[in-house]
Amino acid sequence: MDNFTVGVVVFPGSNCDRDVSWALEGCLDIRTKYLWHESSDLSDVDAIVLPGGFSYGDYLRCGAIARFSPLINALDEFVKSGKRVLGICNGFQILTESGFLPGALVANKNLNFICDDVELDIVSSKGGWFNNGDEKQTIKLPIAHGEGRYHCDSDTLKKLVDNELISLRYKNNPNGSSFDIAGITNEKGNVLGLMPHPERACDETIGGTDGLFTLKSLILK
Amino acid sequence: MDQFAVKVFVRLRPSVLDPAGEATKSASIKLGAEGIKSLRIGKMIEVKIEGNSENEVREKIDLLCDRLFANTVIEDYEYSLEKL
Numbered sequence: 596m597d598n599f600t601v602g603v604v605v606f607p608g609s610n611c612d613r614d615v616s617w618a619l620e621g622c623l624d625i626r627t628k629y630l631w632h633e634s635s636d637l638s639d640v641d642a643i644v645l646p647g648g649f650s651y652g653d654y655l656r657c658g659a660i661a662r663f664s665p666l667i668n669a670l671d672e673f674v675k676s677g678k679r680v681l682g683i684c685n686g687f688q689i690l691t692e693s694g695f696l697p698g699a700l701v702a703n704k705n706l707n708f709i710c711d712d713v714e715l716d717i718v719s720s721k722g723g724w725f726n727n728g729d730e731k732q733t734i735k736l737p738i739a740h741g742e743g744r745y746h747c748d749s750d751t752l753k754k755l756v757d758n759e760l761i762s763l764r765y766k767n768n769p770n771g772s773s774f775d776i777a778g779i780t781n782e783k784g785n786v787l788g789l790m791p792h793p794e795r796a797c798d799e800t801i802g803g804t805d806g807l808f809t810l811k812s813l814i815l816k
Numbered sequence: 817m818d819q820f821a822v823k824v825f826v827r828l829r830p831s832v833l834d835p836a837g838e839a840t841k842s843a844s845i846k847l848g849a850e851g852i853k854s855l856r857i858g859k860m861i862e863v864k865i866e867g868n869s870e871n872e873v874r875e876k877i878d879l880l881c882d883r884l885f886a887n888t889v890i891e892d893y894e895y896s897l898e899k900l
Contacts, residue, residue, distance in 0.1 A: 748889075
């Protein structure tokens, strides 16, 4: 797919980096490059994925330490330039901790680490991250998190709703998230954070293909 | 330079549900403790820090609390400071 390259960020404790790379390269023929968190040179990647895992052992708060890595510092300019950034699970937590997305992710309401497939409603077309054409308004993706309860104050929630920044909502809220929120974008739409794992749903033999669209949309300009 | 001992308390904001606190409250009641109206779990961070003045140290601790120790979307913080 031309020379389009997706940077997959690797923090100490990331554990979905290879899954993301496999899904992009093996299922979608999109070139990837691992980016060590201490690198701040993003010049040869066209989009970035912050993968799931437990960056810095989730010390202090999930994503709190990762926020101070050189790579996240460099991300500001990358996002401002309009390039696309996808934060999955721990990546979503890092995006909220670093202020690229509003709100925060806290411990699941029932304290369980939930590993399951969930049904999700696609509620916004902002950024073109999901196929919300006529046929596909609901998708099924795996989740695997202990701290995925999205929380924000009522003013932020109103802003999210009014500006159509909520991309995905759980059909049966598994973790107590405010307003059933599973994924949100920034106002420009080029940054998406979501708790479900699209990279784990890219092949029929391992649980469906509903994640393909989102990964493929990384190459949108 | 003086040395200061700082104790930072980070607490979930009252509006944020604390499931770990709820679970601990439930266990406390099972232990036989009566009268518990509320139980919430926070963090305490101890810092020893050098500085020329208390004000200078407070500025540093304010920054640390606001940017790192607490996520002010979900948490409040306060601290006590003692010159050693």
